Amino acid sequence: MPRDILTLPAPAKLNRMLHITGRRADGYHTLQTLFQFLDVGDTLHFSVRDDGIIGLAPAIAGVPHEDNLIVRAAQALHAETGCHLGVDIQLDKCLPMGGGLGGGSSNAATTLLALDRLWGLRLSRDRLAALGLRLGADVPVFVHGHAAWAEGIGERLTPVELDTPWFVVLHPGVTVATASVFNALQLTRDTPPISMARALQGGAPWRNDCQVTVCERYPEVARAIEWLSGFAPTMLTGTGACLFARLTDERQADSILQRVDPGWHAFKAKGCNLSPLHAALGCRLPPAAGQAEAP
Numbered sequence: 637m638p639r640d641i642l643t644l645p646a647p648a649k650l651n652r653m654l655h656i657t658g659r660r661a662d663g664y665h666t667l668q669t670l671f672q673f674l675d676v677g678d679t680l681h682f683s684v685r686d687d688g689i690i691g692l693a694p695a696i697a698g699v700p701h702e703d704n705l706i707v708r709a710a711q712a713l714h715a716e717t718g719c720h721l722g723v724d725i726q727l728d729k730c731l732p733m734g735g736g737l738g739g740g741s742s743n744a745a746t747t748l749l750a751l752d753r754l755w756g757l758r759l760s761r762d763r764l765a766a767l768g769l770r771l772g773a774d775v776p777v778f779v780h781g782h783a784a785w786a787e788g789i790g791e792r793l794t795p796v797e798l799d800t801p802w803f804v805v806l807h808p809g810v811t812v813a814t815a816s817v818f819n820a821l822q823l824t825r826d827t828p829p830i831s832m833a834r835a836l837q838g839g840a841p842w843r844n845d846c847q848v849t850v851c852e853r854y855p856e857v858a859r860a861i862e863w864l865s866g867f868a869p870t871m872l873t874g875t876g877a878c879l880f881a882r883l884t885d886e887r888q889a890d891s892i893l894q895r896v897d898p899g900w901h902a903f904k905a906k907g908c909n910l911s912p913l914h915a916a917l918g919c920r921l922p923p924a925a926g927q928a929e930a931p
């Protein structure tokens with residue numbers, strides 16, 4: 637008898653603002669960022685198996701099985717709990733890789749939450765987030781599932797309520813390696829820390845400290861930002877290459893999408909304060925510490 641299949645989303649995230657405030661001894665950069673989810677993303681289908689094998693299909697071109705964050709998340713649960721169950725996972729990949737939308741991290745978080753449920757592990761969200769942090773700096777926010785003010789390397793999270801506009805997200809067709817941006821000599825990495833309240837109340841304009849460096853190295857990103865800024869305020873997410881414009885309504889998004897350069901890939905999406913993953917799992921919103929309108 638085939639087992640039941642659990643189907644869950646792995647949404648994208650945006651960094652609505654991103655400040656780099658320093659660099660730790662281990663090379664990782666300390667950030668202050670506002671994370672928000674989008675109502676679009678990848679989809680994963682899970683089916684438990686008894687033999688401990690972790691199957692994933694289709695493979696992602698250029699990412700060996702053992703390096704895939706989905707497989708690494710499942711293996712991390714095996715190591716943490718001694719569980720001997722396995723799983724077959726089917727991945728419907730929609731999000732661009734290395735786009736600053738956190739697709740790999742989101743895939744990992746969805747796997748952690750799905751297998752926690754399917755394997756009957758009952759680990760706390762904090763423990764799953766700590767496991768996830770070893771896989772990537774963005775995994776904890778996807779595990780906790782609420783829009784958040786993040787500090788540290790992105791793991792110290794405070795839930796917030798942000799405005800939930802429509803966005804156009806544009807991928808300018810170039811791949812940006814996160815590590816190369818963080819290693820750039822000219823990167824701004826000394827932005828003075830601000831309080832969460834000040835960020836949320838618009839006391840400092842929302843910007844992304846990686847944007848200048850990424851635009852210098854990738855002229856196509858600069859060209860795309862200039863084009864999209866002609867319609868609405870536009871910013872890089874994460875270390876790029878994707879950018880997003882915050883719109884007044886869905887019709888404006890549709891109108892922009894009709895004019896996008898054929899060499900670029902763009903889609904519309906709505907901001908969400910509760911992750912679509914947690915909505916699918918039936919989780920309630922935790923109380924938010926702060927509320928904001930984009931300044």
Ligand SMILES: C[C@](O)(CO)[C@H](O)COP(=O)(O)OP(=O)(O)OC[C@H]1O[C@@H](n2ccc(N)nc2=O)[C@H](O)[C@@H]1O
Binds near residue numbers: 741772774875
């Ligand atoms: C910039 C953000 O997109 C903001 O959401 C994320 O912090 C990036 O998170 P991520 O893609 O999950 O990054 P990781 O896979 O953890 O790290 C990739 C590489 O980026 C650099 N890195 C990453 C995050 C960080 N806070 N400081 C860093 O210096 C490190 O060289 C690291 O080896």
Ligand SMILES: Nc1ncnc2c1ncn2[C@@H]1O[C@H](COP(=O)(O)OP(=O)(O)OP(=O)(O)O)[C@@H](O)[C@H]1O
Binds near residue numbers: 703737
């Ligand atoms: N399941 C996965 N999905 C996507 N990328 C994966 C996956 N597993 C491993 N990777 C690797 O992780 C890299 C980063 O992928 P991801 O899509 O998370 O980047 P990103 O959108 O730039 O994320 P971030 O905003 O966190 O920097 C990919 O280039 C790929 O080599």
